Amino acid sequence: MTEWTILGAGALGCVMAGLLRQRGERVGFMLSARHRGHFHPSLDLITLGGRHELIQSRPRFPEQARQVECLLVFTKAYQVVDALKGLQELPTSTPIILFHNGLGVAEQVQELFPHNPLIAGVSSHGAMKEGDWLVRHTGKGDTWLGPMNQAANDWAHLVKPLAAALGHAEWRENIKLHQHRKLALNAVINPLTACHNIRNGQLLEPRFADVLEQLSEEVFQVMVNLGETESRDAFRRRLQQVIELTAVNYSSMHQDLAHGRSTENDYITGYILAHAGAQPVPVSSQLYREIKRRGG
Numbered sequence: 001m002t003e004w005t006i007l008g009a010g011a012l013g014c015v016m017a018g019l020l021r022q023r024g025e026r027v028g029f030m031l032s033a034r035h036r037g038h039f040h041p042s043l044d045l046i047t048l049g050g051r052h053e054l055i056q057s058r059p060r061f062p063e064q065a066r067q068v069e070c071l072l073v074f075t076k077a078y079q080v081v082d083a084l085k086g087l088q089e090l091p092t093s094t095p096i097i098l099f100h101n102g103l104g105v106a107e108q109v110q111e112l113f114p115h116n117p118l119i120a121g122v123s124s125h126g127a128m129k130e131g132d133w134l135v136r137h138t139g140k141g142d143t144w145l146g147p148m149n150q151a152a153n154d155w156a157h158l159v160k161p162l163a164a165a166l167g168h169a170e171w172r173e174n175i176k177l178h179q180h181r182k183l184a185l186n187a188v189i190n191p192l193t194a195c196h197n198i199r200n201g202q203l204l205e206p207r208f209a210d211v212l213e214q215l216s217e218e219v220f221q222v223m224v225n226l227g228e229t230e231s232r233d234a235f236r237r238r239l240q241q242v243i244e245l246t247a248v249n250y251s252s253m254h255q256d257l258a259h260g261r262s263t264e265n266d267y268i269t270g271y272i273l274a275h276a277g278a279q280p281v282p283v284s285s286q287l288y289r290e291i292k293r294r295g296g
């Protein structure tokens with residue numbers, strides 16, 4: 001049985017580790033330097049039903065990279081490259097699966113690890129950190145995996161154990177489509193909620209109707225430029241659905257900005273700006289600058 005090594009023991013990484021362990025999978029964490037020499041408690045996973053489950057996993061540090069069989073990366077987009085730079089001893093046969101929001105990182109990872117199977121993961125599970133090694137699974141979602149290079153094509157079988165643990169996981173040759181669809185949602189919800197300091201559901205208040213309409217159209221047009229075929233109506237329906245489903249949540253960008261952390265702005269709105277071509281994207285540009293101005 002393959003051991004899953006989780007790089008990024010944050011909210012989503014810990015929930016995924018917990019779900020895998022609950023199905024009897026072997027799981028280890030690749031920890032950052034700040035954990036070195038520290039005793040840490042067992043991971044406490046609060047399930048969707050509110051039960052506390054203690055999860056045992058094996059801690060590892062970068063000098064053990066040679067032993068990693070399959071690497072699941074759950075750091076923020078802006079942390080991925082630095083975190084992976086410490087793992088140069090990773091065997092070239094080890095698949096690397098990237099789960100961050102936003103786009104533009106995989107190309108850099110491909111340069112760092114040109115021979116490793118590189119896989120993109122898109123997941124709509126929800127996770128929240130409630131304390132040190134205490135995480136809550138806040139929403140069950142779908143998970144899609146797909147190849148980012150030729151070597152990854154032999155690894156489609158990974159979705160079987162993932163599906164058993166997560167409730168759903170499917171392999172898609174055209175993973176870009178899922179990445180673009182997730183990015184389009186994030187590029188509307190995240191910067192608007194972060195800049196206006198509101199919960200996702202508040203985007204449906206009449207005062208945000210115009211800006212929501214304009215930003216959705218900008219993002220939709222960039223997706224068209226990128227070759228996506230989803231209709232305007234289908235995109236609007238999907239957006240409305242996610243806003244309603246996550247109405248009481250603060251988006252990840254809102255939370256990052258509110259806590260003075262870096263945000264994934266460069267990989268979400270920045271990606272929209274970088275792929276707008278000649279199409280004007282005034283709302284995205286303004287939100288991008290505003291988030292930068294506030295330190296995100």
Ligand SMILES: NC(=O)C1=CN([C@@H]2O[C@H](COP(=O)(O)OP(=O)(O)OC[C@H]3O[C@@H](n4cnc5c(N)ncnc54)[C@H](OP(=O)(O)O)[C@@H]3O)[C@@H](O)[C@H]2O)C=CC1
Pocket residue numbers: 007008009010011012013030031032033034035074075076077079082083084099100101123124125126127128129252264
């Ligand atoms: N939370 C959610 O519900 C969802 C999140 N996502 C996406 O998943 C990604 C992760 O999100 P989330 O879990 O919320 O983020 P967190 O900030 O909670 O987790 C990221 C973790 O990465 C760790 N990390 C950073 N640098 C390194 C390093 N060099 N070596 C080892 N570990 C490192 C951090 O550990 P340390 O504290 O030790 O620095 C941190 O715990 C993001 O891209 C997010 O947008 C996608 C869907 C849902």
Ligand SMILES: CC(C)(CO)C(=O)C(=O)O
Pocket residue numbers: 101185186189190200242246249250251252253
């Ligand atoms: C879908 C959404 C916007 C839910 O909040 C999200 O993925 C995020 O906050 O990053």
